[in-house]
Amino acid sequence: MTDQIRLLEGLTVLDFSQFLSGPSAALRLADMGARVIKVERPGQGDICRYLYVAKQKIAGESTIFHAINRNKEGVSIDLKSPKGLRNAKALIKQADVMIQNFRPGVIERLGLGYEEVKALNPNLIYASVSGYGIGNTHLEHKPGQDLLAQSISGLTWLNSSREQPPTPFGLAIADLSASYQLVQGVLALLVRRAKTGSGGCVDVSLLESLMDLQFEVFSNFLNGGQAKPRRCSNANAHALMAAPYGIYQTSDGYIALANTAVNKLGGVLGIEELCRMDDSRLWFTEKTFIFSRLQNLFVTEPSDHWLDLLSQSEVWCSPVLDWPELFANSAFKQLNFFQTVMQGDEQMHTTRCPIRINGEVSRSSKGSPTIGADNASIYQEFGLEE
Incomplete structure (x- = not known):
C-alpha cells in the first residue's frame, strides 16, 4: 500500500550515512516524497544492519535498520576504489541532496568533502552530522554516540529524582534530535535554492542538538546566576517547574x-x-x-x-x-499511527510519518533495500561504471 505525500517529488537524495541520525533524516525526506538512494559499501553495508535490539531480526537483519531505511532504494559503491569514487561523483553530479555522517576527516580523505562536491555540483545541498561539532578539536575524535553525547550535554542530570544518579533517556534522543535539525536545514536550503539557484552546506551535531533541546533550562541557568537545576526529591518531571508538576x-x-x-x-x-x-x-x-x-x-x-x-x-x-x-487506548487507535512494510517475503510493523499535510498522512509499504538492491537500474540510469 502506498499513499505517499509528494511534496518533495522530483528531488533525489543520496544517503551516504549510517546508524541512526543521517538515515532518519533521509527517511523523513523520503516520507515527504523525495527519491532517496541509500549508498552502501559492497558486502557489509551499513553497520546498523547488525545493530540488534533484544536480538530481534527481520529478514535476517536489525529491526532498527529496517525501521529507519524503509522507503529507500539501494546501491552499493566502494568509495575506496577509483571506479567507485567515480561512480559516487557521477551520482552526486545528478543529485539534489547528499547526507553523510562519516567520522571527522574521513569524507575529506575520500575526496567527497563539501568543497570538492561543490565543484562537481554547485546546486547540491550537502548535509552532515557529527558527534560534537565541526572543528571541535577537543572532541572530534571521540565516538559520536548517543549515550556519550547525552552524558556530555548535561541532559542526564534533568531526569529521575534528586537521590537518583544521572539518568539517560531510554531512547536515542541525541540521534533523533540531530536528524530533525538536519531535515530543517536541508529544507531551508532547498527553499533558498529555489529562490537563488545556489546550493549550500548544513552541519548539525549530536551535542549541539541536545544543547538546543535544553534551551529552556539553559536560558534559566544563564540568566539566573548559573545555579544548577535541582531535581525534586520525588515525582520529579521538570527541575524548574513549580509543584504540583x-x-x-x-x-x-x-x-x-x-x-x-x-x-x-x-x-x-x-x-x-x-x-x-x-x-x-x-x-x-x-x-x-x-x-x-x-x-x-x-x-x-x-x-x-x-x-x-x-x-x-x-x-x-x-x-x-x-x-x-x-x-x-481509543484515542491512540484513532491516530492509526502504525503501518506494515514488506522486507522481502516478511512483514514488518512500524510507525508512519507523523506529519500531516492538508489533513493527509504519508504511508508506503516499501521496506528497506538489501545491499545494492537497485544496482542494475541505478547504474544504468545514472551512467555508472559496472
Whole structure:
C-alpha cells in the first residue's frame, strides 16, 4: 500500500550515512516524497544492519535498520576504489541532496568533502552530522554516540529524582534530535535554492542538538546566576517547574499533573495545608512538602478515581500509560499511527510519518533495500561504471 505525500517529488537524495541520525533524516525526506538512494559499501553495508535490539531480526537483519531505511532504494559503491569514487561523483553530479555522517576527516580523505562536491555540483545541498561539532578539536575524535553525547550535554542530570544518579533517556534522543535539525536545514536550503539557484552546506551535531533541546533550562541557568537545576526529591518531571508538576503513584498505577494552582488543587482534594498556599512563590520553595503531601493522598485510591475527580474541576491531568495500555487506548487507535512494510517475503510493523499535510498522512509499504538492491537500474540510469 502506498499513499505517499509528494511534496518533495522530483528531488533525489543520496544517503551516504549510517546508524541512526543521517538515515532518519533521509527517511523523513523520503516520507515527504523525495527519491532517496541509500549508498552502501559492497558486502557489509551499513553497520546498523547488525545493530540488534533484544536480538530481534527481520529478514535476517536489525529491526532498527529496517525501521529507519524503509522507503529507500539501494546501491552499493566502494568509495575506496577509483571506479567507485567515480561512480559516487557521477551520482552526486545528478543529485539534489547528499547526507553523510562519516567520522571527522574521513569524507575529506575520500575526496567527497563539501568543497570538492561543490565543484562537481554547485546546486547540491550537502548535509552532515557529527558527534560534537565541526572543528571541535577537543572532541572530534571521540565516538559520536548517543549515550556519550547525552552524558556530555548535561541532559542526564534533568531526569529521575534528586537521590537518583544521572539518568539517560531510554531512547536515542541525541540521534533523533540531530536528524530533525538536519531535515530543517536541508529544507531551508532547498527553499533558498529555489529562490537563488545556489546550493549550500548544513552541519548539525549530536551535542549541539541536545544543547538546543535544553534551551529552556539553559536560558534559566544563564540568566539566573548559573545555579544548577535541582531535581525534586520525588515525582520529579521538570527541575524548574513549580509543584504540583510531576508524576504520582496511585493504588493501581500512576497519574501526571501539569501546571495547576496549588491552592486550587488543595481545595479539590480537601488538603487544608495546600489551600492556604495562595502565594505562588511557595509552589517553588515548598515543592518537597507539596509533592509528599499529594503522594501520600494519591496512593490511597486508584488512578481512575483521581482522574475523574481532577478532570471535573478542570485540573490538567492524565493517566501514565505503558505501551500495551497506549495501544489499547481509543484515542491512540484513532491516530492509526502504525503501518506494515514488506522486507522481502516478511512483514514488518512500524510507525508512519507523523506529519500531516492538508489533513493527509504519508504511508508506503516499501521496506528497506538489501545491499545494492537497485544496482542494475541505478547504474544504468545514472551512467555508472559496472
